[in-house]
Amino acid sequence: MTKQKLAFNWASSCGGCEIAIFELGTGLVELTNKAEIVFWPAIMDYKYQDLEAMPDGNIDVAFMNGAIQNSENEHIAKLLRAKSKILVAFGACAYTGGIPALANTTSRDEIFANSYKETPTTVNPEKIIPETKVQAKEGELTIPEFYNTVKTLDQVVDVDYYVPGCPPVGEQVSKVITQLTEGPLPPKGSVIGASDRSLCYDCKRVRDERKIGKIVRTYQTIPDPQKCMLEQGIICMGPATRGGCGSPCLDANMPCRGCYGPLPKAIDQGAKMLSALSSIFDAQTEDDIQKIADGVADPIGTFYRFSMGRSLMRRTKR
Amino acid sequence: MTTEFEPKIVGFLCRWCSYAGADLAGTNRLKYPSNISSIRVNCSGRIDPTLVMKALALGADGVLIAGCHPGDCHYTNGNIKTLRRFKLLQKMLDQFGIERERVRLEWISAAEGDRYAQVVRNMTEQVRSLGPLNWQRKMEVTA
Numbered sequence: 001m002t003k004q005k006l007a008f009n010w011a012s013s014c015g016g017c018e019i020a021i022f023e024l025g026t027g028l029v030e031l032t033n034k035a036e037i038v039f040w041p042a043i044m045d046y047k048y049q050d051l052e053a054m055p056d057g058n059i060d061v062a063f064m065n066g067a068i069q070n071s072e073n074e075h076i077a078k079l080l081r082a083k084s085k086i087l088v089a090f091g092a093c094a095y096t097g098g099i100p101a102l103a104n105t106t107s108r109d110e111i112f113a114n115s116y117k118e119t120p121t122t123v124n125p126e127k128i129i130p131e132t133k134v135q136a137k138e139g140e141l142t143i144p145e146f147y148n149t150v151k152t153l154d155q156v157v158d159v160d161y162y163v164p165g166c167p168p169v170g171e172q173v174s175k176v177i178t179q180l181t182e183g184p185l186p187p188k189g190s191v192i193g194a195s196d197r198s199l200c201y202d203c204k205r206v207r208d209e210r211k212i213g214k215i216v217r218t219y220q221t222i223p224d225p226q227k228c229m230l231e232q233g234i235i236c237m238g239p240a241t242r243g244g245c246g247s248p249c250l251d252a253n254m255p256c257r258g259c260y261g262p263l264p265k266a267i268d269q270g271a272k273m274l275s276a277l278s279s280i281f282d283a284q285t286e287d288d289i290q291k292i293a294d295g296v297a298d299p300i301g302t303f304y305r306f307s308m309g310r311s312l313m314r315r316t317k318r
Numbered sequence: 319m320t321t322e323f324e325p326k327i328v329g330f331l332c333r334w335c336s337y338a339g340a341d342l343a344g345t346n347r348l349k350y351p352s353n354i355s356s357i358r359v360n361c362s363g364r365i366d367p368t369l370v371m372k373a374l375a376l377g378a379d380g381v382l383i384a385g386c387h388p389g390d391c392h393y394t395n396g397n398i399k400t401l402r403r404f405k406l407l408q409k410m411l412d413q414f415g416i417e418r419e420r421v422r423l424e425w426i427s428a429a430e431g432d433r434y435a436q437v438v439r440n441m442t443e444q445v446r447s448l449g450p451l452n453w454q455r456k457m458e459v460t461a
Contacts, residue, residue: 105413266368267368267372268367268368268371268372270410271366271367271368271371272366272367272368274367274403274406274407274410275366275367275368275403277406278399278402278403278405278406278407279399279402279403281402283402284398286401286405289401289402289405290405293402293405293406293408293409294409296406296409298413299406299409299410299413300410300413300414303410311371312368312371312372312374312375313371313374313375313414313453314375316413316414316415317414317415317416317453
């Protein structure tokens with residue numbers, strides 16, 4: 001039997017998804033007995049030329065993590081798509097945009113102004129900001145173009161499967177790799193390595209009656225570890241988020257932040273969470289309702305913390 | 319030739335009050351702009367924020383949600399549920415940069431045909447002066 005060929009690559013991401021693969025531990029050694037890793041620039045010395053030199057469809061399964069935020073990300077995504085039989089959007093950024101997609105609440109100009117001019121630690125007297133081309137003595141130098149809107153992987157190329165999570169939990173990563181290398185393959189477009197029910201379904205906390213008079217933020221209180229977070233007024237994304245992660249955040253007495261993405265039939269995770277949260281407001285009059293709603297300090301950053309790229313609006317108006 | 323911008327407004331009207339109010343506006347032959355496309359829903363409490371945002375993302379310039387006056391809901395408190403959702407949605411749409419005049423919640427009873435016509439006239443003019451929202455195009459060109 002010929003070994004399956006695997007590839008791992010990253011785009012705009014923190015690298016946590018690469019670490020998630022290491023959660024396989026000794027399983028990684030066993031994996032290399034069954035499969036051959038042909039491209040993984042984060043841990044070994046691979047160059048893009050190695051990928052370009054491969055014939056099309058050479059790779060059996062490619063895992064791509066990270067959002068698409070610049071022209072390099074997009075170029076590599078297209079290249080990897082051409083060289084792979086199966087392309088997997090691995091992790092929240094590739095699947096729903098993740099944290100990088102929160103850049104969609106601002107614009108390229110504002111990001112550049114902030115990063116290269118305004119931050120107190122920046123020293124940039126000539127106000128230089130990155131240009132894609134610059135003329136140097138040695139000739140023209142180029143860097144990738146930074147995009148105004150961050151995209152998910154499937155907004156750039158055709159994607160076969162999605163693995164949610166920031167990062168995907170180790171146990172699920174191992175299941176996913178086994179499923180994709182040994183079969184049977186799920187239908188194209190499936191979200192794998194997660195459950196089809198909301199996180200609340202797996203949650204061990206006690207639910208009584210959900211009614212809240214005000215929103216409490218995590219730094220203001222130490223939550224009761226037995227009680228439902230939402231009942232305590234803490235915004236927990238559980239009702240609008242896919243389960244399957246094993247609720248490590250809730251076990252650590254922190255609310256769910258929504259990294260496993262929207263539920264199977266939900267179009268927009270943030271809208272669903274907004275709806276779920278407002279339904280437990282214990283207020284009847286306009287003023288009282290407004291007071292509770294004002295307690296949500298940053299609605300986009302809370303409800304779309306990981307899913308801005310896959311949301312209906314995708315970006316703010318700027 | 320330049321044609322004047324005609325706003326596209328999606329109206330979600332509750333079956334028991336506001337849709338009947340719109341009907342009354344019609345039978346009374348009241349004049350109001352044809353910019354609104356009204357959709358009958360069983361209760362304003364059925365309006366998920368997804369519907370509002372989908373309308374805006376797919377090309378609507380404004381969304382009107384209309385239901386029974388507080389206390390008059392056929393399902394006791396569906397309109398209060400709408401109000402709770404709407405207040406939070408409004409706060410989030412502010413962040414998205416969508417003007418408050420574009421997404422409105424109004425209480426219109428079955429007897430208020432004139433009020434329905436007035437709300438639609440008023441909203442159409444406000445949205446017209448704001449100009450097109452063009453969200454889809456915005457997502458494409460700013461890629």
